[in-house]
Amino acid sequence: MVRNAARRTALVDAAIGVLALEGARGLTFRAVDAAAGVPAGTASNYFANRDDLLRQAGEHIHVRLRPDPERLAATLRGHRDKALVVELMKDVLARLSHDRAGYLALLELRLEATRRPGLRAELTATISRDLEDNLRHHHELGLPGDRTTVVALYLAMTGLVVEHLTLPDILPPDTLDDLIGALVDRLQPRDGPQAD
Incomplete structure (x- = not known):
């Protein structure tokens, strides 16, 4: 057929x-x-x-949640500093909020993966690959922060996104930009080239 x-x-x-x-x-x-x-x-x-x-x-x-290439290119025209990292993190939250169903479905798949070894292996491979791609791009772009910083940002943003998309009344929406700025500031205390 x-x-x-x-x-x-x-x-x-x-x-x-x-x-x-x-x-x-x-x-x-x-x-x-x-x-x-x-x-x-x-x-x-x-x-x-x-x-x-x-x-x-x-x-x-994962296809649905990818950044728009044109929007990403426009964002990346900025200086390679903490302010750019803040903008990139804000874009992550905006994208995932825009496709709330996609992210909630991903959370459901993560939970289902705890009961299905095959799904767990596939999700682990996909998400690990995405994280490694993000780490590589961060380094290639010359953004501030080392590998540990990027992983810490990933974990912090994952928690913020889960909180915002599942229990949106806990964190007032008008505080999220400041919160992202504070996360980046605390996890990337210095501007300048990243350390390896």
Whole structure:
């Protein structure tokens, strides 16, 4: 059977929406078909099984959450200093807030990965690769801070994003920019080239 790539993407996007709204337990082929607005049985023609659907959703979430290349290029025209790192971190929060469903689905996949070794291995590989890419880009761009600084920023931003997207009333939205600035300031106390 010939499969339509656009329909596969629509089904994976629907799966991400189901994960965000219903959690991993609610992710069924029937739920994906309904969310995508396609005839019953369509998803089962595109995915070998539920594990395949979870895997493809995990891959696609990372595509959805990537920065816009043009916006990133514009941001990177600034000086390679703490202020630029603050802008990059603000962009991370803005992107993940814009695709809240994508990030919440990723959190659901992380939880499901604690019960599915195959999914855990795939998510670990994907997220490790993304972190290594971020570390490499940070170094290549000549941004301040060493490897430990970048990992600490990653961990701090992950916590801030989880807090903001799951319990948004805890941290008032108008305080987030200042909080990001404080995180960068405390984790990167000096401007200048990074240490290795």
